[in-house]
Amino acid sequence: MILDNLKNSCNCNVGFYGVEASFSHEALLAYFGRNINAISCNEFKDVFDALEEGKIKYGVVPIENSSTGGILEVYDLLRNYGFYIVGEKCVKINHNLLGVKGTKLSDIKEVYSHSQAFLQSKKFLMEHKNWSMIPYFSTAMSAKYISESKLKSRVCIASKKAAELYGLSILKENINYNKNNYTRFIIIGKSNNISEEMDKISIVITVSHKVGSLYDILSYFKNNNLNMAKIESRPIINEPWRYFFYIDFYGNVLDKNVKDALEGIKSDCQYFRFIGNYKTDCEL
Known part of the structure; x- marks a missing residue:
C-alpha cells in the first residue's frame, strides 16, 4: 500500500524542525521508523527550503497543538511553497523543567524554550x-544550550528524552497545564499520491467579500455528508480584513461525494488550492 511504502520503506532524507530529542524528531521516528537519514533544521522555513532544494524528500513540522491552537507560520509556509501534506502524526506532549545537576528552583533566573512550550506551561x-522567559529555537535545542552553559541559574522546558540525551536533571515533571496535550505534526512532500486508504483532506480558499460567501462554501460539506475537522483563517497580505481559510475535512478524493463537494467549492471560490489527501492519525 502507498501509505505503508511511505512510512516503512523510505530509505531517504527527511527534514525535521529542531534537533535530536525534539518532539518533531519524535514524530519523525514514530512515522517513518529509523530507516531514514534525519536532517535537523533550525527554523520551520529551513525545512521547506530543504524540500524545495531537493536536499530532503519529506519534511516534518508541527502545525497544531490541542492547547494553543494552530501554528500560524507553518500554515503560511504551506501555502507559499505549494507543497502537499502527505501524512500526519499526533504526539502527546509532556513538558518538564530541566536544569544541570544540582539545580534548585531557588537558583533559577532564566528559562529557555520554544514560545509554544511557554504558552503550554503558562x-x-x-x-x-521572578523568572525571565527567553524564547529559543526549540525545546530540545534549549536543553542542549542549558547543558553546554552549565549554569544553575539557567533552565529549560523540554522533554524527558532531551533530559536523558543532554544529561540534565528533571526539576519538575509535566508542567503543561493541559494533561491531554497533543501536537499534530504534518509530513510534507512535493507530490501527493492518492490511494483508497486516505481519509483526510486539506484545502485553502478565499471567498468574495459579500454576505453568505463562506456559508455557501460550508454548505457543500453538509450537502455531501462530509465532516469538517477544522477551519483556520490567515490574513491576506496587502488586503486588510480579507482572509485565506484553511479547511480540513474527512474524505477521499476518489469518492463521488468528495469530488462533487470540491467541484462546487472551486466554482464558488476566488482562490482554491488542494493541499493534500492523507491518512488520519489524530482522531476526534
Whole structure:
C-alpha cells in the first residue's frame, strides 16, 4: 500500500524542525521508523527550503497543538511553497523543567524554550514571576544550550528524552497545564499520491467579500455528508480584513461525494488550492 511504502520503506532524507530529542524528531521516528537519514533544521522555513532544494524528500513540522491552537507560520509556509501534506502524526506532549545537576528552583533566573512550550506551561510559570522567559529555537535545542552553559541559574522546558540525551536533571515533571496535550505534526512532500486508504483532506480558499460567501462554501460539506475537522483563517497580505481559510475535512478524493463537494467549492471560490489527501492519525 502507498501509505505503508511511505512510512516503512523510505530509505531517504527527511527534514525535521529542531534537533535530536525534539518532539518533531519524535514524530519523525514514530512515522517513518529509523530507516531514514534525519536532517535537523533550525527554523520551520529551513525545512521547506530543504524540500524545495531537493536536499530532503519529506519534511516534518508541527502545525497544531490541542492547547494553543494552530501554528500560524507553518500554515503560511504551506501555502507559499505549494507543497502537499502527505501524512500526519499526533504526539502527546509532556513538558518538564530541566536544569544541570544540582539545580534548585531557588537558583533559577532564566528559562529557555520554544514560545509554544511557554504558552503550554503558562500556569506553572505564572507561579514564578521572578523568572525571565527567553524564547529559543526549540525545546530540545534549549536543553542542549542549558547543558553546554552549565549554569544553575539557567533552565529549560523540554522533554524527558532531551533530559536523558543532554544529561540534565528533571526539576519538575509535566508542567503543561493541559494533561491531554497533543501536537499534530504534518509530513510534507512535493507530490501527493492518492490511494483508497486516505481519509483526510486539506484545502485553502478565499471567498468574495459579500454576505453568505463562506456559508455557501460550508454548505457543500453538509450537502455531501462530509465532516469538517477544522477551519483556520490567515490574513491576506496587502488586503486588510480579507482572509485565506484553511479547511480540513474527512474524505477521499476518489469518492463521488468528495469530488462533487470540491467541484462546487472551486466554482464558488476566488482562490482554491488542494493541499493534500492523507491518512488520519489524530482522531476526534
